[in-house]
Amino acid sequence: MEQILNTIERSNVELTKEDFVSDQMVKWCAGCGAHAILAAVANVFPKIGYRKENFMMVSGIGCSSRFPYYVNTYGFHGIHGRANAIASGVKISNPKLSVWVATGDGDSMAIGGNHFIHTIRRNIDLNIILFNNMIYGLTKGQYSPTSPMGSVTKTSPQGTIEHPFNAGELVIGAQGTFFARVPDNNIKLMTEVMFEAARHDGTSLVEVLQNCIIYNDKVHAPITSKDTREDNQLVLRNGEPMLFGAGNKKGIRLNQTRLEVVTIGENGITESDILVHDQFQQDPGIQLMLAKMAPPLYPVAMGVIRSAMYPTYDDMVEDQITYAKANSKILTVNDLLNSGDTFEVK
Numbered sequence: 557m558e559q560i561l562n563t564i565e566r567s568n569v570e571l572t573k574e575d576f577v578s579d580q581m582v583k584w585c586a587g588c589g590a591h592a593i594l595a596a597v598a599n600v601f602p603k604i605g606y607r608k609e610n611f612m613m614v615s616g617i618g619c620s621s622r623f624p625y626y627v628n629t630y631g632f633h634g635i636h637g638r639a640n641a642i643a644s645g646v647k648i649s650n651p652k653l654s655v656w657v658a659t660g661d662g663d664s665m666a667i668g669g670n671h672f673i674h675t676i677r678r679n680i681d682l683n684i685i686l687f688n689n690m691i692y693g694l695t696k697g698q699y700s701p702t703s704p705m706g707s708v709t710k711t712s713p714q715g716t717i718e719h720p721f722n723a724g725e726l727v728i729g730a731q732g733t734f735f736a737r738v739p740d741n742n743i744k745l746m747t748e749v750m751f752e753a754a755r756h757d758g759t760s761l762v763e764v765l766q767n768c769i770i771y772n773d774k775v776h777a778p779i780t781s782k783d784t785r786e787d788n789q790l791v792l793r794n795g796e797p798m799l800f801g802a803g804n805k806k807g808i809r810l811n812q813t814r815l816e817v818v819t820i821g822e823n824g825i826t827e828s829d830i831l832v833h834d835q836f837q838q839d840p841g842i843q844l845m846l847a848k849m850a851p852p853l854y855p856v857a858m859g860v861i862r863s864a865m866y867p868t869y870d871d872m873v874e875d876q877i878t879y880a881k882a883n884s885k886i887l888t889v890n891d892l893l894n895s896g897d898t899f900e901v902k
């Protein structure tokens with residue numbers, strides 16, 4: 557893995573994953589996909605290489621939002637839907653921190669939807685891990701904005717009649733600069749993707765397809781199970797052709813304006829027809845199509861789908877503060893109080 561180059565202070569001792577394990581009892585259900593996310597974070601934080609004190613984990617409310625207790629870093633267990641707002645404040649007031657958000661699909665896309673899209677639009681340098689179990693776990697199984705249409709839940713006894721959000725589509729639509737997706741049963745890929753997220757300057761969103769064994773068991777199984785994943789997952793690697801399926805015989809090509817699944821060797825198709833992934837492409841057209849792919853027509857795209865360079869809000873705020881400090885005539889509160897139209901109350 558390459559080194560991350562930025563101004564966050566690096567550790568002068570080599571840290572291990574044990575350094576990031578807290579002394580708190582992990583209270584998630586046995587078999588919950590959140591355990592795998594915790595393992596991936598413990599893997600990746602030492603690899604990122606910052607001092608332990610420079611990591612900050614922020615969450616909202618939900619099973620997923622218990623995360624800050626379980627990593628041995630600074631943390632903030634916030635209020636429902638406000639994790640991204642709190643994290644934005646943390647990062648802007650202290651840009652020398654590596655700020656991570658643990659949030660559920662309800663926390664970020666229902667009650668926190670407004671804060672979510674504006675954080676992404678601003679491109680604040682945060683790393684958001686979206687635990688997408690397509691249900692409200694903590695409150696015992698109400699449908700969420702990502703529950704598939706027709707889901708029978710506590711609040712939709714006849715099945716939901718809402719069109720769910722696709723997290724990737726929402727992020728790219730909100731002008732997101734980084735979007736990645738991983739299944740919860742591939743800790744290696746999750747660790748790699750989280751490292752890429754940390755390396756990205758701007759808001760990075762890692763969607764984890766997380767199983768809630770109690771209230772939404774196997775909701776991702778058509779994509780993540782042993783029997784389905786070969787045909788229903790396309791793991792993207794930058795600069796490599798988009799191949800998948802047994803023996804990498806299937807691939808994605810661009811047919812006029814649409815993506816299409818083709819088979820190498822059939823109808824004259826060769827590897828040169830297959831699209832090559834470009835995660836750094838600024839124009840999100842193909843990346844959006846990749847983010848939206850779903851069975852039965854397509855595999856689901858995994859890995860880093862988009863990682864585009866744009867100026868970050870936090871850098872621009874710092875520049876404005878530096879400029880104001882150097883050029884403002886107002887240097888004290890007293891200057892401010894006497895700076896404009898003043899009047900005397902008699």
Ligand SMILES: Cc1ncc(C[n+]2csc(CCOP(=O)(O)OP(=O)(O)O)c2C)c(N)n1
Pocket residue numbers: 617618619620621636659660661662663664667687689691692693694695700
């Ligand atoms: C203002 C407010 N409204 C509602 C709730 C109740 N509540 C707590 S967690 C939650 C949803 C949790 O779902 P999600 O964010 O998907 O996280 P998960 O538990 O699945 O990890 C809700 C509705 C609350 N705590 N605060």
Ligand code: SF4
Pocket residue numbers: 583584585587588589590619620689693694767768769770771
């Ligand atoms: S209720 Fe679901 S999301 Fe919550 S800890 Fe249990 S398995 Fe995980």
